[in-house]
Amino acid sequence: MTALDFKSRAHTAMNDAKLAPALKRMKSHFQMGRAAAAQRFPEFEMLRDRAAAIRRRSIALMPDLLERFEANATAAGMQVHWAADAAEACAIAARICKAAGVKRAIKSKSMATEEIHLNAHLAAEGIEPIETDLGEYIIQLRGERPSHIIAPAIHLSKEDVAETFRAAHADLPPDRDTTSRPALVREARIKLREAFLSADAGITGANMLIAETGTVLLVSNEGNIDLTGTAPRLHIAIAGIDKIVENWDDAGIVLRVLARSATGQDMSSYVTALTGTAIEGEAGPREAHIILLDNGRSALRASNKAEMLACIRCGACLNHCPIYAATGGHAYGGTYSGPMGAVLTPLFDGLRENADLPSASTFCGRCEAVCPVRIPLPMLLRHWREDAFTAGLPPRGERWGLGLWRWAGRAPWRYRLATRLASWGIRTIGWLQRGRVKRLPLAGGNFTATRDLPPPTGTTFQARWKGKR
Amino acid sequence: MSASRTAILARLRAAAHPAPAPVAPWRPAITDLSGTFVTRLEGVFGTSETLQSPAEIPAAVTRYLTAHGLPLQAAVTPEFAALDWQKAGISRLPAPAKASVSTAIARAEAASAETGTLLLSSRDTAGPWPNLLADTYIAILEKASISASFEDAVTRRAGNSLPRSLHAVTGPSRTGDIEQTLELGAHGAVRVHVLLLP
Numbered sequence: 332m333t334a335l336d337f338k339s340r341a342h343t344a345m346n347d348a349k350l351a352p353a354l355k356r357m358k359s360h361f362q363m364g365r366a367a368a369a370q371r372f373p374e375f376e377m378l379r380d381r382a383a384a385i386r387r388r389s390i391a392l393m394p395d396l397l398e399r400f401e402a403n404a405t406a407a408g409m410q411v412h413w414a415a416d417a418a419e420a421c422a423i424a425a426r427i428c429k430a431a432g433v434k435r436a437i438k439s440k441s442m443a444t445e446e447i448h449l450n451a452h453l454a455a456e457g458i459e460p461i462e463t464d465l466g467e468y469i470i471q472l473r474g475e476r477p478s479h480i481i482a483p484a485i486h487l488s489k490e491d492v493a494e495t496f497r498a499a500h501a502d503l504p505p506d507r508d509t510t511s512r513p514a515l516v517r518e519a520r521i522k523l524r525e526a527f528l529s530a531d532a533g534i535t536g537a538n539m540l541i542a543e544t545g546t547v548l549l550v551s552n553e554g555n556i557d558l559t560g561t562a563p564r565l566h567i568a569i570a571g572i573d574k575i576v577e578n579w580d581d582a583g584i585v586l587r588v589l590a591r592s593a594t595g596q597d598m599s600s601y602v603t604a605l606t607g608t609a610i611e612g613e614a615g616p617r618e619a620h621i622i623l624l625d626n627g628r629s630a631l632r633a634s635n636k637a638e639m640l641a642c643i644r645c646g647a648c649l650n651h652c653p654i655y656a657a658t659g660g661h662a663y664g665g666t667y668s669g670p671m672g673a674v675l676t677p678l679f680d681g682l683r684e685n686a687d688l689p690s691a692s693t694f695c696g697r698c699e700a701v702c703p704v705r706i707p708l709p710m711l712l713r714h715w716r717e718d719a720f721t722a723g724l725p726p727r728g729e730r731w732g733l734g735l736w737r738w739a740g741r742a743p744w745r746y747r748l749a750t751r752l753a754s755w756g757i758r759t760i761g762w763l764q765r766g767r768v769k770r771l772p773l774a775g776g777n778f779t780a781t782r783d784l785p786p787p788t789g790t791t792f793q794a795r796w797k798g799k800r
Numbered sequence: 801m802s803a804s805r806t807a808i809l810a811r812l813r814a815a816a817h818p819a820p821a822p823v824a825p826w827r828p829a830i831t832d833l834s835g836t837f838v839t840r841l842e843g844v845f846g847t848s849e850t851l852q853s854p855a856e857i858p859a860a861v862t863r864y865l866t867a868h869g870l871p872l873q874a875a876v877t878p879e880f881a882a883l884d885w886q887k888a889g890i891s892r893l894p895a896p897a898k899a900s901v902s903t904a905i906a907r908a909e910a911a912s913a914e915t916g917t918l919l920l921s922s923r924d925t926a927g928p929w930p931n932l933l934a935d936t937y938i939a940i941l942e943k944a945s946i947s948a949s950f951e952d953a954v955t956r957r958a959g960n961s962l963p964r965s966l967h968a969v970t971g972p973s974r975t976g977d978i979e980q981t982l983e984l985g986a987h988g989a990v991r992v993h994v995l996l997l998p
Contacts, residue, residue, distance in 0.1 A: 360980040378826060385823050387820050388823070391819035413808055419804060465977040516975060516978065546962060554988025554989075557928060558988075561965055579954065602917075602950070604954070607964060613963065623808075625804070632812065637817065
């Protein structure tokens with residue numbers, strides 16, 4: 332194991348005194364917001380079922396729908412590109428920018444562009460990318476990666492933001508107020524307004540691609556996406572091929588569960604539908620491109636984890652995950668974090684490099700319970716664990732232990748004997764340690780390192796079950 | 801056609817998935833469209849006032865700007881330029897365009913009651929700029945322009961010919977990106993006020 336594994340990053344994160352209060356706020360804000368939104372909307376559960384069916388239908392019909400999208404987007408004036416991987420997507424975006432003489436590109440928040448590391452690529456090609464979502468702008472200035480898919484700067488305090496702005500906005504008067512949140516929001520608004528009105532190109536992601544009309548549908552709360560897709564003369568959207576939906580009715584249902592699951596809003600403050608290019612006398616860019624990104628998605632669709640493609644990136648699974656709440660997003664080491672990140676990162680960045688990530692879950696099931704499109708996240712993580720085991724990736728002790736457990740479980744008498752022996756052993760340890768189990772041997776030591784355990788009482792489950800029958 | 805396109809589609813077609821049946825569309829059942837619109841708008845920090853005729857617009861704007869301590873000036877779309885702004889004490893700026901302005905006034909051609917949403921289009925007289933580049937966005941909305949749902953509002957506004965951009969705006973621009981605390985006015989309008997006409 333290298334120092335770059337989840338376990339060691341999680342350790343670092345949990346010893347970060349500044350991170351804990353930031354993550355604690357998640358409970359009051361995101362969790363309660365979602366619960367309240369669900370409660371005041373009686374149709375929520377019914378629409379979750381429909382959204383789940385819509386997303387699965389979209390996955391099933393993906394090749395046909397993508398071709399329909401392509402035909403309709405092209406007819407409306409948008410240029411459609413296909414990228415097999417991150418390198419190809421970056422190359423296409425850079426080529427478009429260079430051909431149009433773009434020096435400066437404003438960007439709205441896009442996890443797809445994070446995934447392909449577009450900003451670094453553009454900068455290397457001499458194009459200046461400027462993030463305009465407030466959270467993304469802050470972490471771009473700090474040279475960090477997002478720690479939450481919808482709240483990228485969730486790990487920072489307002490003091491961190493003030494320090495970042497003071498370093499970056501050296502042209503503003505030093506005696507200005509940067510102590511309050513409104514002052515910081517205002518400062519970003521003023522600085523980024525200049526960027527919106529001077530940039531040559533706008534780069535967005537996509538929340539949905541509507542096949543019926545070739546429309547790129549986006550949601551935001553700040554209004555930055557509307558400006559990014561409308562103010563510059565050139566627009567490039569980059570979207571995973573999984574974003575496809577059939578029609579506007581489907582998109583409407585997904586929107587209703589998305590906003591409620593993400594931020595507890597009935598509707599995101601801005602829903603933006605971009606179709607084709609602007610005609611004479613119409614506001615908007617005269618040149619628009621969409622890059623359809625595969626980057627492993629078609630392989631995922633052919634695997635036993637295909638349901639992950641139903642994900643609408645709301646962040647509810649992160650917001651309700653006890654592991655995420657303890658470690659934050661950076662510990663996951665990839666573009667995506669939380670339960671959905673634990674499923675996606677081994678796909679994008681390799682299972683070998685992220686062998687312990689599928690174990691970053693207690694399998695408590697809250698992620699699946701809150702997922703608006705009912706993705707069985709614990710089951711998908713279990714599939715990854717199986718893959719990792721088959722590939723021989725977990726440490727030897729873990730594999731040996733699991734092998735032993737499997738061997739015991741294959742014969743009832745062996746399993747009975749093993750549980751009886753374990754129960755007797757723990758009881759004896761409890762007796763030796765004066766009534767509490769304070770230290771267990773082997774892997775049990777990890778468990779008792781931070782807590783005591785009462786010794787087991789009564790008989791084993793199997794013995795009681797037999798007795799009842 | 802690119803090689804990647806061919807390869808991606810081939811990979812997708814090689815893995816067949818059974819498709820669930822199409823899902824039935826859903827629309828909210830709302831009877832009082834304007835009443836629901838006003839309530840939902842207030843729920844997202846928007847405000848409104850109901851007027852009897854367009855002639856009342858300038859005085860209503862003055863009341864609003866004064867109450868919020870804002871400068872008595874506004875960029876007004878040509879259709880409302882002939883109203884008596886001078887009498888109301890408002891200095892009328894050039895029509896809203898791709899430029900920052902303190903207050904912009906424009907007609908909202910469509911809206912949805914379900915979420916208190918205004919629907920702007922790149923084909924509106926002033927495009928989406930009255931919301932996106934003004935600090936205060938005052939929308940003039942006729943009650944008859946309110947649909948029940950977002951989907952119906954889109955159909956009403958765009959029909960079969962979608963504009964380059966549609967902007968469904970629900971309340972003021974907001975952000976929770978600093979310490980997860982709600983702040984209004986990130987990039988779009990800081991204040992959204994609707995003047996409802998019969």
